Amino acid sequence: MTLATRRTLLLAVPVTWAGLWTTPLAEMAPELKVVVQGRDEYDPVSIDYVLGFRPQPGLLKTLPNNRAVFSLGAGVDGFLSDPEYPRQVPLVRFVDHQLSREMAQFCAMHTLIFHRQQRMFDALQRESKWRQSVPPRKTEDTRVGVLGIGEIGTLVAERLREHDFQMAGWSRTRKTIDGVESFAGADELQAFLARSDILICLLPLTDDTRHVLNAKTFAMLPSGAFVINVARGGHLVEPDLIAAIDSGHLAGATLDVFETEPLPDSSPLWAHPKITVTPHVAAISDPRVMAKVAVDGIKRMESGKPLENVVDFARGY
Numbered sequence: 001m002t003l004a005t006r007r008t009l010l011l012a013v014p015v016t017w018a019g020l021w022t023t024p025l026a027e028m029a030p031e032l033k034v035v036v037q038g039r040d041e042y043d044p045v046s047i048d049y050v051l052g053f054r055p056q057p058g059l060l061k062t063l064p065n066n067r068a069v070f071s072l073g074a075g076v077d078g079f080l081s082d083p084e085y086p087r088q089v090p091l092v093r094f095v096d097h098q099l100s101r102e103m104a105q106f107c108a109m110h111t112l113i114f115h116r117q118q119r120m121f122d123a124l125q126r127e128s129k130w131r132q133s134v135p136p137r138k139t140e141d142t143r144v145g146v147l148g149i150g151e152i153g154t155l156v157a158e159r160l161r162e163h164d165f166q167m168a169g170w171s172r173t174r175k176t177i178d179g180v181e182s183f184a185g186a187d188e189l190q191a192f193l194a195r196s197d198i199l200i201c202l203l204p205l206t207d208d209t210r211h212v213l214n215a216k217t218f219a220m221l222p223s224g225a226f227v228i229n230v231a232r233g234g235h236l237v238e239p240d241l242i243a244a245i246d247s248g249h250l251a252g253a254t255l256d257v258f259e260t261e262p263l264p265d266s267s268p269l270w271a272h273p274k275i276t277v278t279p280h281v282a283a284i285s286d287p288r289v290m291a292k293v294a295v296d297g298i299k300r301m302e303s304g305k306p307l308e309n310v311v312d313f314a315r316g317y
């Protein structure tokens with residue numbers, strides 16, 4: 001990178017992880033000065049750019065010359081939950097095909113584990129029992145619904161379509177995706193849920209989508225439906241999910257994200273026999289790619305080009 005002025009980037013991540021990004025940043029942009037929040041002394045006035053994930057609330061408003069914020073996550077709720085986020089500073093979310101591919105793989109895996117009754121066979125194996133059984137419903141008769149059919153949701157739907165599931169997606173605006181039925185807006189949510197035997201949540205967490213997975217929406221799903229939440233814990237009312245499973249209405253769930261992370265030891269989700277818990281690992285982004293996205297963004301900004309994947313503060317994603 002050749003910069004007319006030496007620029008300074010504040011890396012707002014846990015100090016012990018900082019090396020994951022400082023090393024590739026130094027290789028890709030040796031002229032960029034990188035300071036690590038909580039480790040290095042810095043003058044707030046000197047900060048030109050920020051790269052981070054869930055920075056401490058109030059931090060960004062202390063940086064009067066900050067030109068842009070680059071999110072290390074696809075979801076930017078960790079920035080927008082800061083009531084003092086300076087709205088004149090563009091926020092760039094992380095968009096990467098490798099990330100979408102990993103998300104699609106995780107969603108396909110958990111859809112198929114449920115559909116092919118793998119948990120039942122795991123239990124039978126533990127008891128040395130040989131019992132042949134086929135999925136209760138044919139794949140082509142099984143309806144999968146993706147809540148949030150954006151960058152990641154679209155690839156998830158396309159990959160599951162290849163397995164012959166009947167696919168649909170729900171979004172704010174209408175979509176045209178081959179072999180994926182489109183439902184749009186609040187008015188079509190009920191019809192979308194009523195046809196979703198397996199529901200995958202891939203929405204951004206906003207004021208409109210918080211707690212969208214609740215007792216009322218679960219009741220709209222067909223009996224025996226399965227829920228996969230890989231978006232944010234704030235989408236789900238956890239006690240409502242447990243109640244819907246324990247009542248027999250829902251067959252179970254896979255949860256990768258939680259209202260409180262790490263999931264507390266005391267959470268009933270850990271030991272629930274019909275819930276699979278994973279520790280926010282549906283996709284682990286590559287720090288080198290994240291560093292490159294930030295460096296490319298800085299280059300664009302420095303050469304007067306518009307930034308890509310900028311968050312719309314009014315929409316909240």
Ligand code: NDP
Nearest residue numbers: 074075148149150151152171172173204208230231282283
């Ligand atoms: P996008 O912004 O590309 O897509 C969001 C989708 O949600 C769009 O289709 C959008 O509709 C839809 N949407 C937003 N608000 C509403 C609403 N009120 N009603 C109906 N539809 C709505 O996001 P990504 O696909 O990149 O990421 C989705 C989320 O996945 C992230 O925000 C993050 O929380 C989560 N994530 C989790 C990871 C993990 O490891 N577990 C990793 C990466 C992401 P429209 O298209 O009409 O705008």
Ligand code: OXD
Nearest residue numbers: 072073074075283285
């Ligand atoms: C996320 C991510 O937003 O890992 O969760 O990208």
